[in-house]
Amino acid sequence: MRKFDYYQPKDFAEAFELLLLPDKVVMPLAGATDIIPLARDGHIQPDVVVDIKSLPGMREIKATEKGLLVGAAVRMNEIASSPLVREHATVLAEGAATVGHVQVRNRATLGGNMCTASPAGDTFPALLVLEAEVLIRGVEGERSVPVLEFFKGPRRTALHKGELVVGVLLPKLDGAQGHYTKLSRRKVADLTLVGVAALAIPSEAGYVWRLALGAVAPTPVRVPAAEQILSQGYAAAAIEQAAVAAHAACSPIDDIRSSAEYRREMVVNITKRAIGKVIEKLP
Amino acid sequence: MLHEITFTVNNDPYTIAVQSQQTLLKVLREQLGLTGTKIGCENGECGACTVLFDGEPVNSCLVLAAEADGHEIETVEGMSIGGDLHPLQKAFIEHNAVQCGFCTPGMLMSAKSLLIHNPQPNELEIREALAGNLCRCTGYVRIIEAIQDVAQNG
Numbered sequence: 077m078r079k080f081d082y083y084q085p086k087d088f089a090e091a092f093e094l095l096l097l098p099d100k101v102v103m104p105l106a107g108a109t110d111i112i113p114l115a116r117d118g119h120i121q122p123d124v125v126v127d128i129k130s131l132p133g134m135r136e137i138k139a140t141e142k143g144l145l146v147g148a149a150v151r152m153n154e155i156a157s158s159p160l161v162r163e164h165a166t167v168l169a170e171g172a173a174t175v176g177h178v179q180v181r182n183r184a185t186l187g188g189n190m191c192t193a194s195p196a197g198d199t200f201p202a203l204l205v206l207e208a209e210v211l212i213r214g215v216e217g218e219r220s221v222p223v224l225e226f227f228k229g230p231r232r233t234a235l236h237k238g239e240l241v242v243g244v245l246l247p248k249l250d251g252a253q254g255h256y257t258k259l260s261r262r263k264v265a266d267l268t269l270v271g272v273a274a275l276a277i278p279s280e281a282g283y284v285w286r287l288a289l290g291a292v293a294p295t296p297v298r299v300p301a302a303e304q305i306l307s308q309g310y311a312a313a314a315i316e317q318a319a320v321a322a323h324a325a326c327s328p329i330d331d332i333r334s335s336a337e338y339r340r341e342m343v344v345n346i347t348k349r350a351i352g353k354v355i356e357k358l359p
Numbered sequence: 360m361l362h363e364i365t366f367t368v369n370n371d372p373y374t375i376a377v378q379s380q381q382t383l384l385k386v387l388r389e390q391l392g393l394t395g396t397k398i399g400c401e402n403g404e405c406g407a408c409t410v411l412f413d414g415e416p417v418n419s420c421l422v423l424a425a426e427a428d429g430h431e432i433e434t435v436e437g438m439s440i441g442g443d444l445h446p447l448q449k450a451f452i453e454h455n456a457v458q459c460g461f462c463t464p465g466m467l468m469s470a471k472s473l474l475i476h477n478p479q480p481n482e483l484e485i486r487e488a489l490a491g492n493l494c495r496c497t498g499y500v501r502i503i504e505a506i507q508d509v510a511q512n513g
Contacts, residue, residue, distance in 0.1 A: 178488060179416050182412070
């Protein structure tokens, strides 16, 4: 592998000094499951990698008044098994549990997954329906962006040079029930062809629904048309209409794993499956 | 750049110098001579390099050696105790779960971790735990039988 220098800063001041080193290609490193193969194959050429796992708060899962805070360097298996995440955001735990396989989930992190910004990221549809706030820290301070605005395209995010994702805030949604389900060629350890997260939040008139698709557009997408239909009632005909709306909202590509046509057709089936699973969980 | 790292491998303490870009896999094999851990895809797909990192299975090809500083690593060489094979190793032999043997060290590490977390796994749980370990010889059936045997009979 090409030579690079590895640093593990213990505080943000040191981290930002490294991240803003002039004339160097500097990359933050969290779980390293993407960076190591990319660097070995020459797709990225870092001079410096900055391990962000030891920075304060990066490994924490914490319930706050505003909602659940999940640090950027929390690993997929930690999210999948966290009682706090399972209680407040089951749909995210389900998404995290389907990333890669056991060995990858023991290293890969939520923040790393987000910054890689693969259209097929399995935690993203869950973050979308939870309307997560992405907490970003730079040398000039902190800012947050709604997760929908964080993903800009395949491998492109709203991060500016020298900024780090430090975590996500999952707003409190009392009584909400969600589900993430995906289709891949192999049941586990394969990239997602279609991922769907559905969430129902109790309201005065019943439930407000949210629906998000992954792996079938350049970024994960919400499907407002389907959400409106379901929020007026989720009888069988409404589920059919919502699935058709999801079909209309996606724009998948052909690749080695599947044709776009197949993905589009499967959006209908997987959307119905995700909605059905949420309905099973409703009281 | 060079890092001095201190970690344990199979409970033996080591303090060694590693380069920033070296993976844990290469350091285990080439600096410590522990060649039981195999180099397969080096992409996190095949699981031949699986080791336990603080007790949890990871692809050692996807971990920088520098990240292992202060941590506990277990490799297949650490499974037998005083020359006695681990029950999983014995069961793999008895059930003919080894053909070419290349995937076996990784399979054993994943299986060991599984049985620690879930001493009585069903077949689906075993298959899920081994999803990150590819075997191109056995068709997995005998590997699963070997693990079930240990779960049921110790």
